Amino acid sequence: MRFLKGRGAYVVGGVVVALLWCATAALGQTEPPAATESEEAAEAEAPYPQFPMPEDPGLRPPQDVEIVDFPDDEGNCLLLNWEPSPDDSAPARPREFFDLKRGEFRFMSAAHKQQRREEWDAAAAEANKRERSGYVIRRKPTSQAEFLWEPNGETGPVFSPVIILPGFRQYQDNDFQFLVPIGEDSVLRGESPPTPEELLEMREEQSLLDPRLTRWDYEIRYFEDGRMSEPVVMANTGPRGNYYNRKWTNVLLMGLVSSILIISFIFSARSGRELYVRPVAGLQAVDDAVGRATEMGRPILFSAGFAGVDNISTIAAMVILGRIARIAAQHGTKIIVPCLDPVVMTALREVVREAYVSVGRPEDYEEDRIFYLTGAQFAYAAGMAGIMVREKTAANFYMGYYYAESLILAETGFMAGSIQIVGTDSYTQLPFFIVACDYTLMGEEFFGASAYLSREPKLLGSLKGQDYSKLLIAVFMTAAILVATVAGLAGADGIAEWTQQLFQYASS
């Protein structure tokens, strides 16, 4: 019972209390209430038209049907536009995606869009409920003889008819990847659900698809109360890719301005001009931590995070590892680098090897100290915890992107008595690192660390360029907010929305 004295008593007591609390919570949890019978019945009675319906020459089809390529995409989407059938009593809904007459995207604020959508959906649903009406669209490859109501995959690719609520004037067809046939036996079978083998087959067939190389026919009809109009057919059409995405013009401009600033500061630094960078506490502690490990005769542990080698955080971690490895090589301190990704491991080996070569000690470089541990998140954390307590590492560096394992790493290192320095842009994990580690480089500090440590003109210029980019963004943002405020007080919503549109992003 010796372990129940001192720290052991606290640990055991804490664990018992936590387990009791969790057991109470676990026993107290109840099953969620099942759906009531009336809810299930209401869902089952929802109207759904059955096709084919008898054609009624008295019902008029939609007017002015046209097919256009969806702008600013890779060539996997088409837009069908039409004017409502004169028999369609639902209020005509504006086209959301692209306004052909104005030749541009309609801009609305998110709240405005949501409000209008709810109004239109309610009106369309009401009209549909009253008359069970709407539009039905079918599609087939031009090479296929006729449109099918229930495609079985034997005579053509599977494409179920699409039903559109009344009042709509546009359909965005981005479903091409499931349709294109390859050769005689590439047609997807109609049975559902598909078997795992069929899913595999579908996936591989999709990988070969290029909708831009296939031509398509469409037909659209209006239906109402179990009857449908004659079709309007649009033949031999297909999507095409666009080289320039106009919605990303603001990204291009921001990139250009930032690049110009960075390049200017790099040239300025190379010309010998002294560039000031304020000191950051965590960075100054890096040298101290390596020195501490040397004095104690214990190793340094370095982790490059959980992201791939193409991630910015991992690249920044590599630069910092180079600095740490150089100091460790000079002092003859052992450095351990367990890796989560084999490609990252290869890159880190290069970084450490070059550091040892650069200080004239290539013979001290041991490749086996930078090794692949495992690719699984928590297995990696368990392995790291084991290394910390068994190797008794004097300094732990966690640089890169981290997920839920952050507290396991940081807390174990704290219990092992290591000095711990963190650099990450993972804002969800920063709180854990801040409470459990000695120094934390947050976000931009982490990216600026490489420049601060190396003092290389290229990196310093880059840091200064980013600084002034941030300044520009802050100035523009402040100006935009002030304009929006004044416009809002004056009731000029158009100006406020236009200001916001300058910073519109792809999914807004």
Place this chain on the structure above:
Amino acid sequence: MSTPELVGTWIAALLTFCALSFLYKDNPFYKFAEALFVGVSAGYGAAYVVHQVFYQDVIIPLSVCFQVAGQEPSAILQVINRIVPCILGVMILSRFIPSIGWMSRWPLAFIIGYGTGFNVVYIVQTFLLPQIYGMITPLVEIVRPGEAPYEGLTWGGVMVLNTVSNLVLFVGVLSVIAYFFFSKAHTGSYGKFTRFGVWMLMLGFGATYGNTVMARMSLLIGRIQFLLYDWIEGAIGLSLPG
């Protein structure tokens, strides 16, 4: 409970206790669980890559491409798309032959260069613009005639809480940006402003901390539920109250 399930539940329960034993200190039980976990996950990862990546993304597509090469114009493009990454992957393996080990740097340079360039656009699109976009709202919000009635506190037609919230957001964001501005020392009134930014950061981190801790508690509860219901009730056969 079938025999395989029974054995699996017992193994899972015992390994759970082995892992939890690390709370006291490093011990042989934890070492066993750790070695098993790391080894199994590494082996599973290797098998996953071979089956899900190499077999499904390389072998099968290439075989399909070669079968339909005469009928499908895009097949040759797809062959190139698969072959080039394979060549780059093989180049990484050149490290095992010292005389051509330099070739392993090319794919690394490609991946890092691609990642950096791609991320510039990705980060601006995903993180920078949405945050700026969300920031651009009027600082002062007023109640307008004809709109839905506002039920919150108002003063002279101004929505007080919304306005205060917008002002805190605006000043908070500017102060945090100032904190991450490296070209000026944090001294004087500017230093105090950046100090306010640090406070804003810590407030945000505190909220995140509390939120995430509760999520971790739910994970622990899930593990306790496994021990209570699957192991004690299902495998051992004891009945629990409730």
